[in-house]
Amino acid sequence: MTDIPLLSLAIWVPIIGGLLVLATGSDRNAPLARMLALAVAVAGFVVTIPLYTGFDVGTSAMQFVELQSWVPRFNINYHLGVDGISVLFVLLNAFITIIVVAAGWQVIQNKVAQYMAAFLIMSGLMNGIFSALDAVLFYVFFEASLIPLYLIIGIWGGANRVYAAIKFFLYTLFGSLLMLIALLYLFMQSGGSFSILDWHQLPLPIEPQILIFLAFLIAFGVKVPMWPVHTWLPDAHVEAPTGGSVVLAAIALKLGAYGFLRFSLPIVPDAANELAPLVITLSLIAVVYIGFVALVQADMKKLVAYSSISHMGFVTLGFFMFNSLGVEGALVQMISHGFVSGAMFLCIGVLYDRLHSRQIADYGGVVHTMPKFAAFFMLFTMANSGLPATSGFVGEFMVVLGAVQYNFWIGFVAATTLILGAAYSLWMYKRVVFGKVANPHVAELEDINGREFAFLAVLAACVLAMGLYPFPFTEVMHASVNELLRHVAVSKL
Numbered sequence: 184m185t186d187i188p189l190l191s192l193a194i195w196v197p198i199i200g201g202l203l204v205l206a207t208g209s210d211r212n213a214p215l216a217r218m219l220a221l222a223v224a225v226a227g228f229v230v231t232i233p234l235y236t237g238f239d240v241g242t243s244a245m246q247f248v249e250l251q252s253w254v255p256r257f258n259i260n261y262h263l264g265v266d267g268i269s270v271l272f273v274l275l276n277a278f279i280t281i282i283v284v285a286a287g288w289q290v291i292q293n294k295v296a297q298y299m300a301a302f303l304i305m306s307g308l309m310n311g312i313f314s315a316l317d318a319v320l321f322y323v324f325f326e327a328s329l330i331p332l333y334l335i336i337g338i339w340g341g342a343n344r345v346y347a348a349i350k351f352f353l354y355t356l357f358g359s360l361l362m363l364i365a366l367l368y369l370f371m372q373s374g375g376s377f378s379i380l381d382w383h384q385l386p387l388p389i390e391p392q393i394l395i396f397l398a399f400l401i402a403f404g405v406k407v408p409m410w411p412v413h414t415w416l417p418d419a420h421v422e423a424p425t426g427g428s429v430v431l432a433a434i435a436l437k438l439g440a441y442g443f444l445r446f447s448l449p450i451v452p453d454a455a456n457e458l459a460p461l462v463i464t465l466s467l468i469a470v471v472y473i474g475f476v477a478l479v480q481a482d483m484k485k486l487v488a489y490s491s492i493s494h495m496g497f498v499t500l501g502f503f504m505f506n507s508l509g510v511e512g513a514l515v516q517m518i519s520h521g522f523v524s525g526a527m528f529l530c531i532g533v534l535y536d537r538l539h540s541r542q543i544a545d546y547g548g549v550v551h552t553m554p555k556f557a558a559f560f561m562l563f564t565m566a567n568s569g570l571p572a573t574s575g576f577v578g579e580f581m582v583v584l585g586a587v588q589y590n591f592w593i594g595f596v597a598a599t600t601l602i603l604g605a606a607y608s609l610w611m612y613k614r615v616v617f618g619k620v621a622n623p624h625v626a627e628l629e630d631i632n633g634r635e636f637a638f639l640a641v642l643a644a645c646v647l648a649m650g651l652y653p654f655p656f657t658e659v660m661h662a663s664v665n666e667l668l669r670h671v672a673v674s675k676l
Contacts, residue, residue, distance in 0.1 A: 189247050190263040192230040193310045201303030204296055213295040220299035224284045228277040234270050240658050243666030258375050262317040267663030268444050269313045275521045279433045280306040283426040285638045286529055290536055305331035309434050318366045318377045340422040347422035354405050354415040362402035365395045383449040386675045396454035399447045406439025410469040413492045420488035425532030432491050432524035437517050440498050452671040459503040467596050469496030474603030482541045486611055487527045494520050501582040504589040510664045512581025519574035526563040526642040533635055537628050548620035552628040557616045559639045564612045566646045568605035574649035
């Protein structure tokens with residue numbers, strides 16, 4: 184198995200498949216484009232399965248490594264590899280891509296081939312981000328992943344889509360420019376190496392460390408999005424089509440958090456320890472304040488978008504307490520958030536396709552006409568608020584445990600959010616699903632069809648499986664997390 188370039192396949196199968204889907208051309212061939220896109224998405228997932236089955240959980244070293252020279256003059260290599268931190272994201276990304284293709288099956292009627300191709304190409308680029316071990320390669324994939332998402336929001340989005348797409352693009356681009364400067368500095372300091380693993384060992388004085396850390400903090404903080412640079416996300420979510428929202432929530436937000444683990448913590452550990460209180464403060468603000476902002480939203484998508492920011496605040500909180508419970512809890516939370524928020528957006532998408540409204544006030548009494556849907560929506564709402572036995576609980580519980588170990592009061596503030604999370608999630612559910620049928624259009628709604636039932640059932644199974652038995656997920660990351668924390672504890676001064 185070792186000689187098959189699995190990571191290259193995980194990157195290039197969706198990208199080349201996406202170009203083939205694009206080649207089907209106009210909407211006359213839409214059925215062909217849909218079938219081909221589904222086949223490519225499934226193939227993209229199948230090639231990632233050996234990454235999990237053949238993964239050695241006992242080591243923290245990079246696995247499935249591929250190394251080819253790319254630009255020899257500047258020592259830039261096509262260098263790929265995954266460890267326990269990144270392998271799960273490659274699998275999650277490939278899995279979510281299948282769901283997204285299935286979700287846009289009937290909904291998208293114009294430019295079908297382009298829509299499907301954009302998602303497939305993006306899936307390949309995301310896998311490239313999670314597995315790149317060369318800084319230039321990482322940067323190329325990181326920037327390239329903006330383009331499909333920009334097009335998805337800008338072409339198939341809502342009424343305000345152009346504004347949302349440009350705002351998303353400018354925010355993320357600004358962050359990444361600072362990152363590029365930091366990468367070039369590290370290249371100069373390391374004697375001309377772009378290898379991320381070489382940089383992990385590079386000694387640096389404290390002043391450059393702090394500046395590099397701040398550059399990474401802005402670059403990845405915009406992606407996560409951390410408070411106060413979060414404002415692009417609700418706009419992007421509200422305007423994006425359902426599939427765009429799912430990918431944005433399930434995968435794109437994880438890129439920033441992943442960047443912290445791969446760059447900020449190991450390359451500049453002293454600065455990370457020095458500035459951890461800053462990141463913890465920003466995370467707690469995000470977790471509490473954004474929880475209150477979510478409470479007052481009238482638009483369902485906006486509410487779930489704000490809840491995503493609050494959940495990602497948990498993730499950045501877990502990273503910077505430097506204990507294994509916190510970091511593993513944050514990673515589990517990221518995977519779980521991929522399933523749960525993806526499912527929430529799909530549920531809202533199901534309602535939107537029928538009634539063409541995202542306003543909570545336009546619904547009420549949906550349970551009378553769509554009982555199957557109401558059951559699924561209930562499960563995901565509960566998972567979003569962190570109910571035990573769902574995946575949402577495991578990560579949050581671990582982060583709160585880690586926070587209590589670190590500082591009781593931080594743990595206390597973080598735990599209050601579970602109540603806030605339950606408040607906005609369940610209140611939205613009550614107003615949409617229960618009560619009398621006030622709107623005559625709600626009385627005409629049809630329950631979910633076989634296709635919708637299939638993708639919601641798959642996600643429901645994932646949420647429950649992860650909630651009841653998280654071990655397969657935590658086992659993979661354990662060695663890598665411990666090694667990372669050991670590395671961060673050693674000074675580079």
